[in-house]
Amino acid sequence: MKNQYMSYQESLDFLHAMEKQYPDLIEVIKIGTTYEGREIVLAKLSKNVETADTKPALLYTGSIHAREWIGHELALKFIEYVAKNQTVDPELEKSLTESTLYMVPCLNPDGYEYSRKHFSFWRKNRRKNHDGTYGVDLNRNFSIGFVKQKDTSSNVYGGEEPFSEAETRAIKHFVDAHDNITIALDYHSQGNVFFPAHKFMHEAELDGTDMNVLAANMNDEFAKVTGRKYGIHRGKPPAHLISGSGREYYYSKGILAMVVEVGTKNIPDYMKSMSGSIHENIPALKKAFSEVVNYSSYAPRRVEAFTIDSREATSVILEWKYEKREDIFFEIYRSTKDKDACNERTKIGIAGENHFIDNDLVSSTNYHYTIRAVNKHTGYKSPFAPVVKVRTKLEDDEFFKLIFASKGGTGYVGQYTQEQNRLHFGLNSLFVGINKSKGICDAVISFDLSTLPENAIIKATRFYLYPMNRVGAKIEKFGQWDLSLLKPESFTEITDFYEIEKAESKGHIGQAIKSSQLTQGIWNFWDFSRHECELLQEEIANQKAVFRIDGPKYLPDGEDSQMMQFDIGYGQFGGGIHYRPILDIKYTVESEKVKLHSQVLSTISNKGVEEGLKSGFDANGDKIYGYLNFDLSLLPDPNQTMITQCALRIRNKNTFKNRSDIRFYVELVEVDEVGTFEDIKNREKIEYIGYEVAESDLGGKEYQYFNFDTLSRQVLDEMHQEGRTLKLVIKPTSALGAKKRITTWHEDVALVVKYIEKRRMPVASVEDVKITKENKMIKLAWSSVEDEALSGYYVVRNSFHPPKHFMDGVKLYGGKDTWTYDNFASFDKEKYYAVFSYDDVPNFSKPAIVRYDPLEKY
Numbered sequence: 001m002k003n004q005y006m007s008y009q010e011s012l013d014f015l016h017a018m019e020k021q022y023p024d025l026i027e028v029i030k031i032g033t034t035y036e037g038r039e040i041v042l043a044k045l046s047k048n049v050e051t052a053d054t055k056p057a058l059l060y061t062g063s064i065h066a067r068e069w070i071g072h073e074l075a076l077k078f079i080e081y082v083a084k085n086q087t088v089d090p091e092l093e094k095s096l097t098e099s100t101l102y103m104v105p106c107l108n109p110d111g112y113e114y115s116r117k118h119f120s121f122w123r124k125n126r127r128k129n130h131d132g133t134y135g136v137d138l139n140r141n142f143s144i145g146f147v148k149q150k151d152t153s154s155n156v157y158g159g160e161e162p163f164s165e166a167e168t169r170a171i172k173h174f175v176d177a178h179d180n181i182t183i184a185l186d187y188h189s190q191g192n193v194f195f196p197a198h199k200f201m202h203e204a205e206l207d208g209t210d211m212n213v214l215a216a217n218m219n220d221e222f223a224k225v226t227g228r229k230y231g232i233h234r235g236k237p238p239a240h241l242i243s244g245s246g247r248e249y250y251y252s253k254g255i256l257a258m259v260v261e262v263g264t265k266n267i268p269d270y271m272k273s274m275s276g277s278i279h280e281n282i283p284a285l286k287k288a289f290s291e292v293v294n295y296s297s298y299a300p301r302r303v304e305a306f307t308i309d310s311r312e313a314t315s316v317i318l319e320w321k322y323e324k325r326e327d328i329f330f331e332i333y334r335s336t337k338d339k340d341a342c343n344e345r346t347k348i349g350i351a352g353e354n355h356f357i358d359n360d361l362v363s364s365t366n367y368h369y370t371i372r373a374v375n376k377h378t379g380y381k382s383p384f385a386p387v388v389k390v391r392t393k394l395e396d397d398e399f400f401k402l403i404f405a406s407k408g409g410t411g412y413v414g415q416y417t418q419e420q421n422r423l424h425f426g427l428n429s430l431f432v433g434i435n436k437s438k439g440i441c442d443a444v445i446s447f448d449l450s451t452l453p454e455n456a457i458i459k460a461t462r463f464y465l466y467p468m469n470r471v472g473a474k475i476e477k478f479g480q481w482d483l484s485l486l487k488p489e490s491f492t493e494i495t496d497f498y499e500i501e502k503a504e505s506k507g508h509i510g511q512a513i514k515s516s517q518l519t520q521g522i523w524n525f526w527d528f529s530r531h532e533c534e535l536l537q538e539e540i541a542n543q544k545a546v547f548r549i550d551g552p553k554y555l556p557d558g559e560d561s562q563m564m565q566f567d568i569g570y571g572q573f574g575g576g577i578h579y580r581p582i583l584d585i586k587y588t589v590e591s592e593k594v595k596l597h598s599q600v601l602s603t604i605s606n607k608g609v610e611e612g613l614k615s616g617f618d619a620n621g622d623k624i625y626g627y628l629n630f631d632l633s634l635l636p637d638p639n640q641t642m643i644t645q646c647a648l649r650i651r652n653k654n655t656f657k658n659r660s661d662i663r664f665y666v667e668l669v670e671v672d673e674v675g676t677f678e679d680i681k682n683r684e685k686i687e688y689i690g691y692e693v694a695e696s697d698l699g700g701k702e703y704q705y706f707n708f709d710t711l712s713r714q715v716l717d718e719m720h721q722e723g724r725t726l727k728l729v730i731k732p733t734s735a736l737g738a739k740k741r742i743t744t745w746h747e748d749v750a751l752v753v754k755y756i757e758k759r760r761m762p763v764a765s766v767e768d769v770k771i772t773k774e775n776k777m778i779k780l781a782w783s784s785v786e787d788e789a790l791s792g793y794y795v796v797r798n799s800f801h802p803p804k805h806f807m808d809g810v811k812l813y814g815g816k817d818t819w820t821y822d823n824f825a826s827f828d829k830e831k832y833y834a835v836f837s838y839d840d841v842p843n844f845s846k847p848a849i850v851r852y853d854p855l856e857k858y
């Protein structure tokens, strides 16, 4: 096959030749005839192709839009690949044995030929409309959400009525007669992006995760071949939902349906770009094909009620419901990114029971989990449970802040748009890169750091940015997008292109994004290194951080645009304020130190209790214990402080000339009252403090520090909260049986406690959450929490289960008001809302949950 676009006749000839050469694998059928009399054909591919219709199937449709040639070309190359590798590639062979490919290389043959021969930019079919114009946009001619338009000359004119066109009727009849189809992929160009189907609602669907994962798994295959990643764009409010498309029709039939937009141009240079698009899509299609059976009636049932049982700073416990079955196990997937793949790269474990503990996580970090059931005998897998989002808790010494980009300080500046640059702030998206009309464009993103305390020590930072459109980034593999933190003294006017372009950078943050990785519809983030956190920390004093994003600065000959569009959340083009750029900062503060002195210092031996702190062995070789205690109620208020570090500081008075093997241990003990030797001997040890010390290592003057480890620090912290007394015993040991050897300890023994000021408990929970309907929206209102420490309320919606914590669902609101609207909720769908109150740590209260019932009147 030559490496150039095939004509439709060549394509038909090729398909019939393949059918002849591989009669057991391929059958070509005619599914309709076009306005100009061309045959619309569909190739069935399956082992024993006469049984094709009895197996689960993937439907592939290409070039429904005439000028989008990739769909046609890729189909032919994929068919050739499948035929040649059907017995070579075991994964493909398995897929062909258990399932079927239905390939329609070109759903718009008239338009395709018109585009090839007369006008390459033609999109519609070639029917003659009643007023003499030509063409109907076939991808607006399906029934779901069909809109009748007047302007027949429009590029998106959808026809007189749904299925008025021979092409759409042909595919409709085929799909209606084949309920074995489980996945449908409709290939278009351009944008390097997946558009999964939706139900014209902006709410999460039960199978939304399935479509995102299908796309993300295909993405991982692209990345292996070309290093490229496609975007995954789905249902972002208030995105424009297209009417009458094939994708939504297939989805309405219970099929997982997606549009795949390939390449950065409609008709790219074949040798330079198209071949790469084809090479990367062949393994991706193979991967999608292998999933077909997992969405059929042979597959196990989807896991239900997948949720978070509990979370800690470094661990999460997941739980779900499934009937006990010997032949089923579960695969669990985790990622720090949204819309990530679920494959060997992200599979973190398997489970036999209905819960899973994920350990060794990073504190205050967002994780995304999903799960599927697997049949041990068949290997068939269930669909995915909807993704569960979790943010791990803070460590004791940590705080976090999610700081949103400031409205007036965020916008873009263009080289040729100096007059308008001021208007680009606070209400437009960010254009970054270069094109012919705007010239070079840089983005400026400012954050108000005044809510961070001056003594904050930044431990980790993530900068989140939402890429909303990459249609203007038309050149494959050209340029990169860099984030840098600007030196505040190096510019004065953020709306001036030249000032921003020349502003000095304190440093680039994280890794630049290459053009092949510019995905729309998936949150992008930059992780700050230790050093970059320090650079940001320096800006706390200025109460402000200004970042710049810049892209390529020149265009290769013949190119007109390499421009990326990021969301700022504001204005009519923004996706809403939840799509604002975010700085997610984890920090601690400098700790304060106090020294506590012991209330009691005593020595306990079988002779009794005496004053003063000594430990060692008596003449009979019996142990002599040192006992000391500290009144923790003398420490600062436990509700406002956290102990971050603690050590027992001690030094000895006497020394010995000859050596012994005695070693001393400090134990945290639980005794009611120290009365007798027996009490201490039979004490309940809670924990050793730090490491033991050898007598031979004790100098006469130097202090020894016994540092509390994590567990003993936690015990200490609990005792502090309860206002109890810390009791410690210094115990000697000797393997050689030391006798008559007693170390005397200095009276200045102290407990050195480091602590930070941090609220320990959340403010009270919200009460009386009420749902009403107002202005065609769901409105939530609640009574205010009267507490000076209240920072605000946080509202979350979850379409599947009551939110377990503040990240478990879609954020609707964060702030001080006692009401919010859910702008994009459907009245027809059950869902849960949770309102949390929070303080400045933030500690979140228990959720106040309300269920929205579509049958109830509000």
Ligand SMILES: [Zn+2]
Pocket: 065, 068, 188, 189
């Ligand atoms: Zn298209």
